[in-house]
Amino acid sequence: MSTTENAIASADAHSAHNYHPLPVVVATAEGAWMTDVEGRRYLDMLAGYSALNFGHGNRRLIDAAKAQLERVTLTSRAFHHDRFAEFCTRLAELCGMEMVLPMNTGAEAVETAVKTARKWGYRVKGVPDGMAKIIVASDNFHGRTTTVISFSTDHEARADFGPYTPGFEIVPYGDLTALREAMTENTVAVLLEPIQGEAGVLVPPPGYLPGVRELTRERNVLFIADEIQSGLGRTGKTFACEHEGVVPDMYVLGKALGGGVVPVSAVVSSAAVLGVYRPGEHGSTFGGNPLACAVALEVIAMLRTGEFQQRATELGDHLHQELGLLVGGGAVEAVRGRGLWAGVDIEPGHGTGREISEKLMGRRVLVKDTHGSTIRIAPPLVISKEDLDWGLEQLREVLRG
Incomplete structure (x- = not known):
């Protein structure tokens, strides 16, 4: 052989x-x-x-990783480290947002976005406990955790993994009428890929993303853009949402944020949204570690040049x-x-x-x-x-x- x-x-x-x-x-x-x-x-x-x-x-990213490897790679979030504040500040600036919640993988970031939307719904919007609903699109791909596959329409991703997590409503991608009809007073978020990657790189019809943005504002619902595959330069813009002049309430980022060197992901939003968290309510041992922050900071610097x-x-x-x-x-x-x-x-x-x-x-x-x-x-x-x-x-x- x-x-x-x-x-x-x-x-x-x-x-x-x-x-x-x-x-x-x-x-x-x-x-x-x-x-x-x-x-x-x-x-x-x-x-x-x-x-x-x-x-x-990539030499810039490898050099950034090597330099950090010689200093400190992990502290856990039990302590501060000297790369964390700059990472959060620079990523928030890149996104035009205020706060960052770092994780490791894309699926973790999606899970974090789901938890954030629910907590915001209960603490800020006033949805009755246990009644929060999140609207997603058919043919989506947001990861493979138990919660995420619960709102997948991919049979292979779902089969034999039940029981499934409730609280999600699936509507056709690109259909504003269906989205409007699915919204209720208990809807806390709409979670979408600006371009559906796993589905075959599906670009929504013109006007769809602005329509989602307008509708979510009208109904006091968070618009969450999963830019894990589409973001950070892939489509010719920093974020795919920019092609239609849309700024969501929350970006979900991953993949390229780690430069192909280490897994880095993050949820980026406003203080009004991410400010709902209190110590102990969510976390990750490796999320926001020094090595991840050092590499991601170099990624952000590279993207800032355009x-x-x-x-x-x-x-x-x-x-x-x-x-x-x-x-x-x-x-x-x-x-x-x-x-x-x-x-x-x-x-x-x-x-x-x-x-x-x-x-x-x-x-x-x-x-x-x-x-x-x-x-x-x-x-x-x-x-x-x-x-x-x-x-x-x-x-x-x-x-x-």
């Missing part, structure tokens, strides 16, 4: 089969490229579902122009997305999304499938135009075959 085959066989034997990865075993990576244990190089066109917006081994947002805009325009040329030729049914983020619906006769992904892997390009015949393309924002064009040419070749 080859080194790759041995590694895969060992993983299959000793790890739970909750993932079905492509048969590649990565050993090193730099920028937009990864190298496997056999020395073969692959163009990364997934970027860890946006966790690697700034590329593999360089990466501009790059995502320019390369994203090129990406969508090239992908658009494939539509109508018999191989691609539709292309959606914003910035350096696209969902490509493959005509089923050309293969499933998994099959297309495997064929691209054979041509040294790594993407990931979702929902049958859809593939997602989301390269690191540092990718060169030449490498992006090479990756797109491999897709064209696969579709010709």
